[in-house]
Amino acid sequence: MITMEKPSASLWRKIKPRYNLSGNICKNCSTAYFPPRIVCRKCGRNSKMESMTFSGNGEIISFTEIRVPPDTFRDEAPYTVGVVKLDEGPLVEGHILENGIKIDIGTKVKAAFRKMYVDGEEGPIYYHYKFEPV
Amino acid sequence: MSRDVAIIGVGLAKFGERWNAGLKELMAEAGLQALEDANLKSDDVEMLYGGTMASGRFMGQEHVAALMSDQLGFKNIPAVRIENACASGGSALRQGYISVASDIHDIVVVGGVEKMTDVTSSEATTALGGAGDQEWELFQGITFPALYAMMAKRHMYEYGTTEEQLAAVSVKNHENAMKNKYAQFHKRLTIDEVMKSKMVSDPLKLLDCSPISDGAAAVVLAPLEIARKYNDTPIKIVASAQASDTLRLAERDNLTSIKATSIAAEKAYKQAGVTPKDINVAEVHDCFTIAEIMAMEDLGFYKKGEAGKAVMNGETAINSKISINTSGGLKGCGHPVGATGVKQAVEAVWQLRGDAGERQVNGAEVALTHNVGGSGATAVVHIYKRAN
Numbered sequence: 001m002i003t004m005e006k007p008s009a010s011l012w013r014k015i016k017p018r019y020n021l022s023g024n025i026c027k028n029c030s031t032a033y034f035p036p037r038i039v040c041r042k043c044g045r046n047s048k049m050e051s052m053t054f055s056g057n058g059e060i061i062s063f064t065e066i067r068v069p070p071d072t073f074r075d076e077a078p079y080t081v082g083v084v085k086l087d088e089g090p091l092v093e094g095h096i097l098e099n100g101i102k103i104d105i106g107t108k109v110k111a112a113f114r115k116m117y118v119d120g121e122e123g124p125i126y127y128h129y130k131f132e133p134v
Numbered sequence: 135m136s137r138d139v140a141i142i143g144v145g146l147a148k149f150g151e152r153w154n155a156g157l158k159e160l161m162a163e164a165g166l167q168a169l170e171d172a173n174l175k176s177d178d179v180e181m182l183y184g185g186t187m188a189s190g191r192f193m194g195q196e197h198v199a200a201l202m203s204d205q206l207g208f209k210n211i212p213a214v215r216i217e218n219a220c221a222s223g224g225s226a227l228r229q230g231y232i233s234v235a236s237d238i239h240d241i242v243v244v245g246g247v248e249k250m251t252d253v254t255s256s257e258a259t260t261a262l263g264g265a266g267d268q269e270w271e272l273f274q275g276i277t278f279p280a281l282y283a284m285m286a287k288r289h290m291y292e293y294g295t296t297e298e299q300l301a302a303v304s305v306k307n308h309e310n311a312m313k314n315k316y317a318q319f320h321k322r323l324t325i326d327e328v329m330k331s332k333m334v335s336d337p338l339k340l341l342d343c344s345p346i347s348d349g350a351a352a353v354v355l356a357p358l359e360i361a362r363k364y365n366d367t368p369i370k371i372v373a374s375a376q377a378s379d380t381l382r383l384a385e386r387d388n389l390t391s392i393k394a395t396s397i398a399a400e401k402a403y404k405q406a407g408v409t410p411k412d413i414n415v416a417e418v419h420d421c422f423t424i425a426e427i428m429a430m431e432d433l434g435f436y437k438k439g440e441a442g443k444a445v446m447n448g449e450t451a452i453n454s455k456i457s458i459n460t461s462g463g464l465k466g467c468g469h470p471v472g473a474t475g476v477k478q479a480v481e482a483v484w485q486l487r488g489d490a491g492e493r494q495v496n497g498a499e500v501a502l503t504h505n506v507g508g509s510g511a512t513a514v515v516h517i518y519k520r521a522n
Contacts (some may be wrong), residue, residue, distance in 0.1 A: 010269070014269055030449070035269075035270055041380070047275065061288065061384075062284040062285070062287045062288040062291070062389055063284065063287065064280050064283035064284050064287060064335045064336050064337075065333075065335065066275065066276075066277060066279075066280050066335050067258075067332075067333050067335065068255075068279065068334045068335070068349065069256070069259075069275055069277065070258065070259045070260040070263055070275055070277055071256045071257060071259075072260070072275065073275035074256065079275065081274065081276050081284075081387065083284055083383065083384045086253055087430050090384075090385075091268060091384040092270075092384050093271055093274060093276055093382070093384050094274065094382065095274060095275075096178065100216055100516050104285070105288070105291050109470070111411075115465065116274070116275075117275070123396065128274065133276060134356075
């Protein structure tokens with residue numbers, strides 16, 4: 001019943017934040033957001049949002065290794081994901097790469113540009129930021 | 135001014151893998167039982183709210199409230215589907231409550247249904263993933279077990295909660311389900327069996343996770359002033375509260391509690407004029423074992439970090455300090471997502487009427503139900519008492 005549900009327009013719409021860690025900041029209250037928001041959670045209608053690119057540096061708040069993936073990630077499992085607190089403030093979910101450094105809560109990470117998954121044999125290759133322990 | 139609202143009839147379709155029952159059969163099974171319980175004719179019903187999360191994804195069937203009304207033989211009444219992820223049932227109940235309380239309708243049926251076992255488990259995982267932020271969670275392959283696993287890992291880090299304490303939730307709920315003929319599982323578990331079950335998303339194992347289920351539930355609501363016309367023991371809804379939060383887990387204030395639950399609970403206790411200590415029996419949203427532990431804390435039954443120990447000490451078993459998830463909860467009774475919130479109300483009614491059989495909580499006076507959507511973006515809390 002369920003078919004592939006990654007309409008390509010929905011991917012392209014988010015390419016800038018996904019590839020460049022481009023978020024925004026509310027000039028009214030100085031809260032930074034990644035991914036970007038249209039409306040500041042604190043200021044609501046009084047939001048003054050401006051673009052902001054994030055350094056990609058942060059630390060792991062929590063993480064887990066996924067052994068039972070959704071359909072689209074069938075060929076990727078097991079993989080590790082985490083919640084990372086970026087140095088600029090916001091918390092964000094992302095994949096955590098293995099590079100030989102043992103990860104734990106508090107481990108420092110840096111964002112890298114990586115392949116996420118391939119949509120079947122003929123579908124597009126999806127790219128995304130992922131976090132790498134440093 | 136609003137009117138007092140009572141539940142005058144309840145019904146359940148057995149939860150589980152119901153190969154020979156589709157949406158229609160499940161809804162009819164629960165709905166007819168509720169009508170019979172309330173001693174109602176189909177023509178008496180004025181409005182229907184139907185909770186379902188993903189019937190379109192699971193069955194290709196949308197427009198489920200009209201279908202429910204159609205299948206139950208209701209004649210051209212207004213019927214509205216409520217979708218609020220795993221809190222669809224609780225949210226539908228709240229809408230039914232509001233329509234009776236506000237004097238718009240007298241007799242309202244609230245149904246909840248989900249038929250989940252016709253798809254593969256990875257398709258189900260994808261469908262349920264839609265309860266989170268599609269663009270930033272599901273797109274990255276972050277499943278629901280993974281979101282709750284990250285809450286669990288942080289809870290263990292901050293409060294010293296252990297995997298054995300998580301397992302104890304599952305063991306207790308399976309024990310309760312043994313006494314519930316509507317439950318999906320009738321299988322006792324040991325902590326060791328939970329600990330040794332297949333890892334899904336560490337630290338959550340297969341037996342920490344609620345199952346994929348088929349099922350339906352229904353309740354009939356009426357203004358309290360006429361409730362006794364239909365039923366000798368109407369159960370009064372003394373509070374109905376709901377709150378929301380960010381869809382995305384990482385954007386919340388913290389990972390170790392569900393803020394929408396605390397907010398809804400605080401409002402509910404105020405409406406009902408009771409405190410957490412007054413609750414005798416609670417059906418809480420244990421989609422994963424960690425979720426029951428967070429619920430116990432966020433609902434004010436235990437201080438932050440104390441719930442895991444309490445479960446381990448048996449304080450939440452039937453007829454102990456507070457009886458939690460007497461039905462078996464989502465873990466033992468099953469979790470057909472749209473049905474769950476309504477099923478919780480059915481269990482509360484049985485407990486308060488003294489009709490819960492082997493799992494009856496002695497002297498149950500005040501019951502609470504707690505239904506969560508997604509990783510905590512919606513929480514619905516209801517409190518019930520026997521009508522005097």
